[in-house]
Amino acid sequence: MTEPKTPDVAAPTGLVKKNARDGKSNATIYDIAKVAGVNPSTVSRALSKPGRVSAKTQKLIEDAAAELNYHVNPFARALPTGRTNTFGLIVADITNPTFFDIIRGAETTATLRDYTLVLAESAESAVTELTAARRMMATVDGLILASPRMDDDDIRTIARDKPVVVINREVDGVPCVVPDVNKGISEAVRSLAANGHHKVAFVAGPAQSWMSARRWEGVQAACEWSRLDAVRLESTKPTVDGGRQVARDVRASGATAVLTYNDLLAIGLMQELQAAGVVVPDQISIVGFDDIFGADFTTPPLTTVRSPLGECGSGAATLLLDLLHGAGEPTATLRVETELVLRGSSGRLLPAG
Amino acid sequence: MTEPKTPDVAAPTGLVKKNARDGKSNATIYDIAKVAGVNPSTVSRALSKPGRVSAKTQKLIEDAAAELNYHVNPFARALPTGRTNTFGLIVADITNPTFFDIIRGAETTATLRDYTLVLAESAESAVTELTAARRMMATVDGLILASPRMDDDDIRTIARDKPVVVINREVDGVPCVVPDVNKGISEAVRSLAANGHHKVAFVAGPAQSWMSARRWEGVQAACEWSRLDAVRLESTKPTVDGGRQVARDVRASGATAVLTYNDLLAIGLMQELQAAGVVVPDQISIVGFDDIFGADFTTPPLTTVRSPLGECGSGAATLLLDLLHGAGEPTATLRVETELVLRGSSGRLLPAG
DNA sequence: CAATATTTGGCAACCGGTTGACAAATACCC
DNA sequence: GGGTATTTGTCAACCGGTTGCCAAATATTG
Numbered sequence: 194m195t196e197p198k199t200p201d202v203a204a205p206t207g208l209v210k211k212n213a214r215d216g217k218s219n220a221t222i223y224d225i226a227k228v229a230g231v232n233p234s235t236v237s238r239a240l241s242k243p244g245r246v247s248a249k250t251q252k253l254i255e256d257a258a259a260e261l262n263y264h265v266n267p268f269a270r271a272l273p274t275g276r277t278n279t280f281g282l283i284v285a286d287i288t289n290p291t292f293f294d295i296i297r298g299a300e301t302t303a304t305l306r307d308y309t310l311v312l313a314e315s316a317e318s319a320v321t322e323l324t325a326a327r328r329m330m331a332t333v334d335g336l337i338l339a340s341p342r343m344d345d346d347d348i349r350t351i352a353r354d355k356p357v358v359v360i361n362r363e364v365d366g367v368p369c370v371v372p373d374v375n376k377g378i379s380e381a382v383r384s385l386a387a388n389g390h391h392k393v394a395f396v397a398g399p400a401q402s403w404m405s406a407r408r409w410e411g412v413q414a415a416c417e418w419s420r421l422d423a424v425r426l427e428s429t430k431p432t433v434d435g436g437r438q439v440a441r442d443v444r445a446s447g448a449t450a451v452l453t454y455n456d457l458l459a460i461g462l463m464q465e466l467q468a469a470g471v472v473v474p475d476q477i478s479i480v481g482f483d484d485i486f487g488a489d490f491t492t493p494p495l496t497t498v499r500s501p502l503g504e505c506g507s508g509a510a511t512l513l514l515d516l517l518h519g520a521g522e523p524t525a526t527l528r529v530e531t532e533l534v535l536r537g538s539s540g541r542l543l544p545a546g
Numbered sequence: 547m548t549e550p551k552t553p554d555v556a557a558p559t560g561l562v563k564k565n566a567r568d569g570k571s572n573a574t575i576y577d578i579a580k581v582a583g584v585n586p587s588t589v590s591r592a593l594s595k596p597g598r599v600s601a602k603t604q605k606l607i608e609d610a611a612a613e614l615n616y617h618v619n620p621f622a623r624a625l626p627t628g629r630t631n632t633f634g635l636i637v638a639d640i641t642n643p644t645f646f647d648i649i650r651g652a653e654t655t656a657t658l659r660d661y662t663l664v665l666a667e668s669a670e671s672a673v674t675e676l677t678a679a680r681r682m683m684a685t686v687d688g689l690i691l692a693s694p695r696m697d698d699d700d701i702r703t704i705a706r707d708k709p710v711v712v713i714n715r716e717v718d719g720v721p722c723v724v725p726d727v728n729k730g731i732s733e734a735v736r737s738l739a740a741n742g743h744h745k746v747a748f749v750a751g752p753a754q755s756w757m758s759a760r761r762w763e764g765v766q767a768a769c770e771w772s773r774l775d776a777v778r779l780e781s782t783k784p785t786v787d788g789g790r791q792v793a794r795d796v797r798a799s800g801a802t803a804v805l806t807y808n809d810l811l812a813i814g815l816m817q818e819l820q821a822a823g824v825v826v827p828d829q830i831s832i833v834g835f836d837d838i839f840g841a842d843f844t845t846p847p848l849t850t851v852r853s854p855l856g857e858c859g860s861g862a863a864t865l866l867l868d869l870l871h872g873a874g875e876p877t878a879t880l881r882v883e884t885e886l887v888l889r890g891s892s893g894r895l896l897p898a899g
Numbered sequence: 900c901a902a903t904a905t906t907t908g909g910c911a912a913c914c915g916g917t918t919g920a921c922a923a924a925t926a927c928c929c
Numbered sequence: 930g931g932g933t934a935t936t937t938g939t940c941a942a943c944c945g946g947t948t949g950c951c952a953a954a955t956a957t958t959g
Contacts, residue, residue, distance in 0.1 A: 267684055269625055293643070304666070309685070312663055314653060325657075329662075486643060486840065487839065
């Protein structure tokens with residue numbers, strides 16, 4: 194079969210074609226087709242539809258592909274199919290260590306399943322978040338929203354276009370990965386009750402944070418169960434700085450134990466209290482949430498309700514990838530367990546001197 | 547193209563208006579061409595070649611585009627042009643906080659200039675890194691390698707195909723962003739000398755780490771200048787755990803001040819020494835590198851030589867984007883300044899009791 | 900006002916795969 | 930062997946932009 198059926202299809206049309214495949218330009222299925230002596234569409238099938246072509250042809254094509262060092266062009270594939278083997282992850286704040294483990298979990302799972310992770314952050318703004326999500330929609334197969342700030346309807350709207358998985362929040366009709374706060378919180382509160390505390394303060398997070406609301410509910414319920422007083426305080430922002438700022442209110446509240454929306458608040462709060470001469474945990478116990486990187490750098494190291502963040506990230510990625518491949522419930526909610534990590538910042542209340 | 551302020555997203559009224567292109571298919575330049583009564587190629591030009599079409603036609607097309615809520619299909623654009631408005635960032639370890647600020651800096655700059663950041667990690671492995679880089683090459687316009695582990699030749703090979711910027715390492719013929727360690731180190735060593743120290747230990751990082759070598763050189767030079775003894779110790783890994791493990795050697799070395807390759811090592815080292823009853827800084831001074839998140843959580847807070855990591859990330863992104871747009875030196879090296887951040891973990895050596 | 904220079908818009912050929920329809924080749928059955 | 934059921938490979942029409950070339954339209958100039 195040496196006779197060319199279609200003689201000079203590629204006759205020089207005057208176009209500046211970089212015909213010399215000088216190492217640069219990549220091999221295409223047309224090149225493979227020529228080498229293997231088959232039609233390009235056969236090459237395409239051999240490479241992406243297992244079993245569609247005969248074993249003999251398959252081998253022929255694979256050899257040619259290997260010889261030419263062929264790699265599919267992702268854009269050429271994405272154009273007709275819409276599939277990109279890519280998914281997006283939008284986090285509220287890249288520098289917030291809460292998300293580090295989520296990012297890593299998602300990235301690891303993505304790579305493992307031959308997907309690429311595209312990252313964006315919303316800077317804690319619902320508008321930025323929506324913009325980022327919209328922008329990504331065009332280029333990804335699916336989206337993971339970690340602690341989204343936009344409202345439920347926006348999330349559902351996006352979820353109508355492409356598979357979406359939400360972390361740290363429950364949205365009706367959208368698959369979610371949420372830590373179940375109750376176990377960890379009740380362990381924490383019971384520990385505080387056992388150590389002689391009677392009044393507990395909860396420092397809340399951002400108003401739009403679904404998780405902050407759940408944690409406050411959990412704290413209330415657990416306190417009721419243990420017959421402790423519970424009071425809710427507001428923070429300006431869920432950061433170390435926000436924690437410092439809330440120290441006044443904490444002292445004014447008369448609570449002897451504090452749970453904060455997250456570890457950053459707890460760390461800032463502890464720093465400020467210690468700077469003012471308050472001894473932790475003798476005079477006040479502090480418990481954070483999440484067990485972020487650095488939570489054990491403090492003196493005393495921070496007691497905290499751990500959320501398995503890495504698991505959240507990889508769980509969300511798995512959920513999403515299953516969805517993309519047609520497996521799994523379209524709206525399953527994955528619940529992961531929380532647990533108390535008892536360190537030095539909480540303990541027995543010493544009688545006031 | 548600004549977001550429509552009118553929040554009628556949730557309003558069920560206007561929804562019926564959408565014609566056949568309701569769910570999936572997005573408007574194309576052909577749709578616009580039809581509405582505007584021009585040729586698709588004219589639409590393409592109006593939208594991407596400023597000034598190529600008359601103002602009148604331009605307006606016509608822009609209006610039609612707005613009406614149809616048109617967004618270009620990135621794949622269709624990438625296919626013929628190869629441009630994707632995307633660049634990759636490969637870091638050695640996603641969970642290492644050193645990279646958090648780098649990631650954020652790069653992400654912020656990317657978003658600002660309308661690029662998308664694709665993230666991958668090498669898990670501290672040269673092989674994984676090369677694989678990740680290769681994989682990305684197909685889909686990005688350029689690549690940033692933060693603290694790369696692969697060897698210079700591999701980097702240069704990659705750099706021949708697409709623009710590459712390296713952070714935390716100098717590679718001949720490739721644009722780099724490197725903190726200039728000398729200022730920060732000499733400040734640190736002078737401070738130690740002034741506080742009565744005579745022997746300084748340096749705990750090194752990974753053998754392949756270019757930056758570790760530079761830091762050791764810097765420490766040696768500064769110590770020579772200040773007439774201090776300098777001794778080099780090896781670490782098993784550049785983590786908190788590695789820092790704990792090196793504590794033995796540090797004590798055995800007889801040094802009264804330690805600089806560690808990075809903050810994680812410093813933190814682990816300090817924890818271990820304190821656990822053994824050593825008082826920091828009275829008996830030993832500890833100085834880290836980088837000023838990572840959490841470096842000030844410790845008691846005493848960590849003295850460290852700060853590298854402006856966010857600046858490295860954004861600087862690398864800027865360098866890369868300039869390169870992509872034809873501006874800037876093809877192999878410029880951007881040097882950023884380091885400085886000593888004096889906190890509590892270093893100070894005057896108390897006379898041994 | 901004619902002649903030339905400059906804009907402006909249209910045509911069509913790409914970029915590199917995917918896929919439905921179909922025919923040729925091969926296998927299977929009686 | 931003839932006839933039907935299956936494989937297997939080919940054809941051709943996409944996917945949605947980009948861009949070189951050219952001609953028509955318009956502007957500039959002598």
